[in-house]
Amino acid sequence: MSTSTTIGTTPPVAEEARRTVPDFVRAGDHLMWIDGRQTPGSSGETLATIDPTTEEKLAGIGRGTADDVDTAVRAAQRAFTDPSWSGIDPDRRGRILTQVADVFDEHGDELANIESRTMGMPHRMTRHMMGAVAQTYRHFAGWPTRLNGHTVALGPDRLGYTRKEPLGVVGCIWGWNGPMPQLALKLAPALAAGNTAVLKPPEWASLTTLRFAELLHQETDLPAGVVNVVTGSGSVVGEALVRHPGVAKIAFTGSTRVGRHVHEVASADLKRLTLELGGKSPVVVFADADLEATARGVAIALLGGSGQACTAGTRILVQESVREEFAERLSAAVAAFTVGDPFDPATMMGPLATRQHFDHVTGYLDVAAQEGAHTRTGGSRYGDRGFFVEPTLLDEVTPDMRVVREEIFGPVGALMSFTDTADAITKANQTEYGLAASVWTSDLTTAHRVADGVDAGTVWVNTHHEMTTGPMPFSGFKQSGVGGEGGPEVMDAFTKHKAVLLAL
Structure with a gap:
């Protein structure tokens, strides 16, 4: 494979920054949170959390079981009906959110530090994400007082009205590629609607969630049992949560393969x-786009979060008249993407x-070579320690190739x-x-036509990866999902509508 990238051969390590390990991480093995208390879980076993930069163990988390899930769900059920949660007024629920x-405003540095250590994202990015997470909870804090039903005209001797009520216990399962933002888009509307929750954090990046649970207990008025955390594997803890009556x-946030299984099991x-x-x-x-600025933007679309994003811009379609010029600019932008220690x-x-x-990812680099793709830049492991891969741009590909059809992540x-x-x-819809x-263009008509024609839940114009903190919906079409997160529509996903008819 070609290795034409201009970046160095070993990742630079920010030793001074890495010495500042949060006390929470130093504490060793970490317990789950159920019913407002820390618990080791029924197995008494742990799973190792590995630092992806150094390949060394950071800490251990509890290896949860189906019994732990049952205990957590029962705690959440009790909390759902307890007056300390179900009996509070909407304004109070908003103030708790x-x-x-x-919590994220005050502990953002620590939580970002933990997040970067467990999943490898640059610290300046995770710190920005913690600010966005705070905005998400603050956005949904305004919803409890706006969950109103409506009256219905039925005649002089009848009164009809509707109510929006919480569902009950919500199970949240999400990915390791940005744990706190993904959780916020699930937990914030769930709590705003009055539900309780059992959280199954990502197996390889659970530490931030466990610290978050501890901070909820210490610094908020959230009653015990409203939010519970069971750590462990998806095949055991996640499966038990999806199956629990x-x-x-x-x-759920995750791969389409696992999402199909969740859909099948939950439908029972x-x-x-x-x-x-x-x-x-x-x-x-x-062709009418600012090609230099677009090349930088597309490089970010492809490489942001090391490409570990469901929205990553991995299929790059360029108008033929500027294809080679843009390819050279993009190759330079990709090769200049500095790889190194998150701190x-x-x-x-x-x-x-x-x-x-x-x-998994390096296996696709081998597949690309086998399929005959040309590597313009990158294409190999980066350095000799840590899970680093060079920023890679493939050319001379065809739509039937696996590297074009399948999500590499x-x-x-x-x-x-x-x-x-x-x-x-x-071609975008293939x-x-x-x-x-x-879509990247200076022509507003072109932008609207492409936005209208592309079969996707979100279409950005002259930008990519821009996610709102709650005001706009985020949903997938086709094999990218069911339902959505964010926007006013999300509150319907966490409530049930009851119709009441009175004979007067």
């Missing part, structure tokens, strides 16, 4: 579902999150071309996914 937002809804007792799944997002670059301020891209995922993009707007839309897309 504001307290949760304050006491869970009214599952809010007709659980409510929100599934935010995979993507193979197209980036459509027209080095110069780092733009950290390691992949786990050894398992590192093997790493810093690997495929460069292709199109002729006109109709051709761009056709995927089973429909999560996101971006």
Whole structure:
């Protein structure tokens, strides 16, 4: 494989920054949170959390079991009906959510530090994300007082009205590629609607959630049992949570493969579902775009979070008349993406999150070579320690290649071309996914036509990866999901509507 990238051979390590390890991480093995108390779980066993930069053990987390899930669900059921939660007025519930937002304002540095250590994202990015998480909880803090029903005209001797009521216990399962923002988009509306929750954090990046649970207990008025955390594997803890008859809804973020299984299992007792799944997002670059600025933007679309993003812009479609010029600019932008330790301020891209995922992504680099793709830049492991992969741009690909069709979830993009707007839309839609897309052009008409024609839940214009902290919906089409997160619509996903008719 070609290794034409201009970055160095070993990741720079910011030793001074890495010495500042949060006390919580230093504490060793960490317990689960159930019914307002820390618990080791029924197995008494732990799973190791590995630092993806150094490949060394950071800490241990409890290896949860189905019995632990049952204990947590029962605690959440009791909390759901307890007057300390069910009996408070909407304004009080909103103020508690504001307290949760304050946790992220006050402890953002520590939580970002833990997040970067466990999943490898540059610290400057995780610190920004903690600010966004605070905004998410603050946004949803305004919802409890706005969950109103309506009256219905039925005649002089009848009164009809509707109520929005909470569902009950919500099971939240989400990914390791940004744990706190993903959790916020599930937990904040769940709590705003008056539900309780059992959280199953990502197996390889659970420490931030456990510290968050501890801070909820210490610094908010959230009653015991409203939020519970059971750590462990998806095949055991996640499976038990999805199957549990006491869970009214599952809010899940993960791969399409696992999402299909969750959908199948949850359908057995007709659980409510929100599934935010995979993507193979197209980036459509027209000849009239500012090519230099667009190249930098597309590099970020591809490589942000080391490409470990469901919205990553991995299928790069460029108008034929500027294909080679743009390819050269993009290759330079990709090759200049600084790889290194997450705590080095110069780092733009950290390691992949786990050894398992590192093997998965590098396996696709071998597939690309076998399929005949040309590597313009990157294409190899980066350094000799940590789960680093070079920023990689593939060329001479065809739509039938696996590297074009399948979600790699790493810093690997495929460069292709199109002729006109109709051709761009056709090629953008040549995927089973429909999560996101971006179009880069100076022509407003072109932008609207592509946004209208691309079958994706989110379409960005002259930007990519911009997520709101609650005001706008985020949902996937086709194999990218069921339902959505954010926007006013999300409150319907966490409530049930009751109709009441009175004979007067």
